[in-house]
Structures are given as structure tokens and as C-alpha cells.
Amino acid sequence: MRAAPTILHLDMDAFYASAEQASKPSLRGKAVVVGGLGPRGVVATASYEARVFGVHSAMPMAQARRLAPNAAYLTPRFTFYRAISDQVMGLLRDLSPLVEPLSLDEAFVDLEAGGAAWDEESARLVGVRLRADIRAVTALTGSVGLAASKMLAKIASEQAKPDGLVLIEPGTERALLGPMSVRILPGVGPATGDHLRRAGITTVEEIVEAGEDEVVRLLGKAHGHGLYAMALARDDRAVVAERDTKSVSVEDTYDVDIHDRVRVRMEVQRLADRCVRRLRGAGLSGRTIVLKVRRYDFSTLTRSETLRGPTDDPAVVREAAGRLLEAVDTTGGVRLLGVGVSGLADYTQEDLFAQAAGEVDLVEDEAGGAVEGPAVEERSGGERQWRAGHDVRHAEYGHGWVQGSGLGRVTVRFETPEDVEPGRVRTFRTDDPGLEPAEPLPLVRGGVPG
Numbered sequence: 462m463r464a465a466p467t468i469l470h471l472d473m474d475a476f477y478a479s480a481e482q483a484s485k486p487s488l489r490g491k492a493v494v495v496g497g498l499g500p501r502g503v504v505a506t507a508s509y510e511a512r513v514f515g516v517h518s519a520m521p522m523a524q525a526r527r528l529a530p531n532a533a534y535l536t537p538r539f540t541f542y543r544a545i546s547d548q549v550m551g552l553l554r555d556l557s558p559l560v561e562p563l564s565l566d567e568a569f570v571d572l573e574a575g576g577a578a579w580d581e582e583s584a585r586l587v588g589v590r591l592r593a594d595i596r597a598v599t600a601l602t603g604s605v606g607l608a609a610s611k612m613l614a615k616i617a618s619e620q621a622k623p624d625g626l627v628l629i630e631p632g633t634e635r636a637l638l639g640p641m642s643v644r645i646l647p648g649v650g651p652a653t654g655d656h657l658r659r660a661g662i663t664t665v666e667e668i669v670e671a672g673e674d675e676v677v678r679l680l681g682k683a684h685g686h687g688l689y690a691m692a693l694a695r696d697d698r699a700v701v702a703e704r705d706t707k708s709v710s711v712e713d714t715y716d717v718d719i720h721d722r723v724r725v726r727m728e729v730q731r732l733a734d735r736c737v738r739r740l741r742g743a744g745l746s747g748r749t750i751v752l753k754v755r756r757y758d759f760s761t762l763t764r765s766e767t768l769r770g771p772t773d774d775p776a777v778v779r780e781a782a783g784r785l786l787e788a789v790d791t792t793g794g795v796r797l798l799g800v801g802v803s804g805l806a807d808y809t810q811e812d813l814f815a816q817a818a819g820e821v822d823l824v825e826d827e828a829g830g831a832v833e834g835p836a837v838e839e840r841s842g843g844e845r846q847w848r849a850g851h852d853v854r855h856a857e858y859g860h861g862w863v864q865g866s867g868l869g870r871v872t873v874r875f876e877t878p879e880d881v882e883p884g885r886v887r888t889f890r891t892d893d894p895g896l897e898p899a900e901p902l903p904l905v906r907g908g909v910p911g
């Protein structure tokens with residue numbers, strides 16, 4: 462373990478809910494719940510005001526509605542959150558080449574690797590400045606943990622929440638961890654926690670007191686040794702730069718050049734399926750689909766397409782690879798074909814979303830919609846269905862967002878991120894000719910780091 466607290470862990474505060482509050486002045490200071498609004502939807506993020514009622518992420522939406530009936534319930538606007546995330550990750554990459562994102566709103570940064578910090582004082586300064594820059598650029602708050610290891614940096618940011626900074630001084634780690642629950646250690650879930658509790662071990666200190674042999678006897682070799690080391694605050698895991706550089710790919714070289722276009726197309730579909738099997742086997746999804754073609758004269762082309770969100774859906778990868786192939790001339794014959802997926806992620810929050818969104822689509826009587834869906838959708842019978850939470854523009858009243866929709870009416874609140882006071886609400890017929898979907902407005906106009 463290093464001697465200086467130069468590993469930084471950033472975690473944005475109630476990210477999706479905070480982004481919605483920043484975007485919609487009337488929701489600031491109010492309970493906001495973002496997630497799937499269908500009968501089997503789950504909460505993705507709850508604002509701190511909603512957490513007071515006991516609402517938390519991964520909770521069934523129906524339960525959240527019982528706990529906080531007056532909260533604002535919104536479908537996620539994933540493209541919007543990703544744009545903000547890109548801004549935040551950009552600020553982190555300015556600090557170091559070693560940035561390890563854990564989700565859209567959470568990442569480790571090795572400050573020493575970037576030369577940004579080398580001791581306690583410089584590390585604290587970087588953390589303070591980073592929080593100010595995030596606020597200036599995104600209008601949102603993030604909490605920062607600083608420590609000499611990843612485990613402690615993450616614990617520190619948890620303690621810093623919301624909107625704070627905690628630095629754990631090297632040498633104080635064991636005293637800090639001692640009284641904490643065993644559940645604070647990485648890899649200790651409910652099952653392992655129960656197992657340890659039945660052996661009379663509930664705190665980190667008690668793991669140390671039990672001794673390594675006893676912990677190994679209880680949990681087995683692989684898990685026991687690692688856990689005992691963590692209890693002693695020994696954590697040498699390195700910050701690993703994001704997986705974007707890596708990819709999962711498969712390719713085939715053919716004994717005889719393929720000339721038949723239909724056969725080339727079939728081979729690409731087959732490779733796409735194989736690639737997805739490998740991707741899923743590794744528990745990953747990716748955003749960028751890559752097609753590689755080596756032609757009869759050994760000239761090699763790669764073509765890629767980046768999707769709006771990560772996928773591990775064979776149909777999506779097949780389609781994208783097929784589209785890429787359309788743009789490649791294969792008339793002289795093909796020696797090799799390859800299909801790959803890069804921009805890999807295992808964003809768990811996103812998976813939660815994908816499920817929630819899938820459920821929402823099944824609901825007919827609710828203005829909820831798919832994650833990447835447009836603000837308005839033409840339903841059978843020609844009725845326009847407006848999605849709650851999405852941005853719209855009215856010819857006469859300007860920019861606003863859909864507060865609710867049903868029975869041929871849509872309610873819009875006209876306000877923008879720059880407004881201080883909540884905007885006014887108006888109701889229209891769903892087919893009002895003056896109303897059209899709009900892009901989200903930036904939270905900060907021309908925001909630059911200070």
C-alpha cells in the first residue's frame with residue numbers, strides 16, 4: 462500500500478435524481494424518484510428528499526409509491542445522464558490517465574500516476590478543486606474520498622456523502638475500520654455477513670481478533686485470506702484504466718476467398734452471434750460494434766458504429782454488423798471476417814434501467830416509455846402519447862417538460878434549468894399543433910472549470 466492518500470474515489474450525489482432537479486427548477490428540494498414506472502419497475506435513483514421516506518434504489522416502484530405518494534415520478538432520460546457523465550469523466554481524465562469508472566457516476570482515479578498529487582496536502586487540494594469544477598461544469602455535486610487504497614477511498618466517499626470530501630490519513634486506517642461492520646469490506650455480502658455473524662464476528666476488529674486461520678476455516682482459502690488482508694486495511698489493488706481500450710472480438714480466416722455476397726452476409730451474422738456469446742460469458746456489454754474485413758489482396762478494413770448505450774443483445778449486434786458490411790465493397794473476394802464489440806461496460810445501474818424500461822413499455826395507460834424513447838409517441842388510433850419528464854417546446858410558451866399525460870390531455874410545466882422560480886403549468890390537447898419534442902437544455906450555459 463502506498464504511503465500517501467493519492468487514490469481518489471468520486472461518487473456523484475443521487476446522480477439521476479439530481480440531474481432531473483437541476484433541469485427542472487420546480488423539483489428542487491422535492492422528493493424525486495427516477496426509474497421504471499410500470500407495474501414491475503424498480504427505482505434507479507431517489508433524491509435525498511425521497512430517501513427520507515425510506516425510498517432507495519433497486520426498490521420496487523410500487524413500494525416507493527406507497528412510501529412517498531407525493532414524490533415526482535420520472536422515467537429515466539439516459540442520453541441526458543450520459544452527456545453529464547462524459548463531462549465528469551473528462552474532468553477526471555484531466556487529473557490522471559488512470560481513471561477506472563465503476564458506473565456512469567462513480568470512478569477511481571490514481572492521482573499519483575497523473576502527477577496531480579504526491580502527498581496529503583496536494584491530494585486534498587485536488588479533491589477540493591475537482592468538486593468545485595464538477596459543480597461549475599455540471600451544476601451537480603459529487604462526493605470525494607481520498608485514501609492510500611481503493612477500499613478506503615470508497616469508504617471515505619461514502620462517509621463524505623452528500624456533497625463532501627473525506628481524506629483518510631495513512632496510518633489511521635485500522636483504527637477507522639475496526640468498529641465498522643464486516644459488511645463494509647469489499648466482497649462481504651449478506652450471505653458472508655450472516656456466516657460471520659453466526660461465528661460471533663460482526664465488526665472488522667473481530668475478524669482481526671479471530672485470526673487468519675479461523676477466517677480461512679470459516680470462509681475457505683480463496684475468500685478468507687483476501688478478507689483477512691482487507692480487515693488489516695491491506696489493499697494493493699491497482700486503479701485500472703477504463704476498459705474502453707479493450708474489446709471482445711472473433712474472426713475467421715477462410716481457406717478459399719468468399720465471393721458470394723449472401724455467404725459473406727451469413728458469415729458476419731454467425732460471427733456476431735459468436736461474439737455476443739463471448740461477451741455475455743464475460744458478463745459484459747459494449748457500445749461500439751466493429752467489423753473487420755480482409756480482402757483478396759490483403760487490404761484490411763475496419764468499420765465501426767457506436768450505439769447510444771451498451772448492448773449484449775445478439776439482434777442488435779447482428780444488425781449493426783450488417784449495416785457496416787453494406788458500406789464495404791467485397792466484390793473481389795474476402796479472406797477474413799471479424800466482428801468485435803468495444804467500449805465495454807458492466808454498469809449495473811444501467812442494467813437496472815434496461816429491465817425497468819422493458820417493463821414500462823408494456824403499460825398502455827401510462828405515459829412512461831423506454832429509456833431512449835422520444836418525448837412523444839404515436840399510438841394506434843393516431844393519439845399522441847407524451848412521456849412524463851421529457852422536454853418539449855411550445856410555439857407560444859417556449860421550453861418545458863411533460864408533467865403528465867392521459868385522456869387526450871398533456872400537462873406541461875414551462876421552465877428551464879436557469880430559472881430560479883418554478884415555472885407555470887398549462888394543459889393542452891395531446892394533438893396540439895404548437896407542441897413538439899425538444900432536446901434537454903444544458904444545466905450550465907457554457908460551464909467551464911474554474
Ligand SMILES: [Mg+2]
Pocket residue numbers: 472473474475476566567
Ligand atoms: Mg452516486
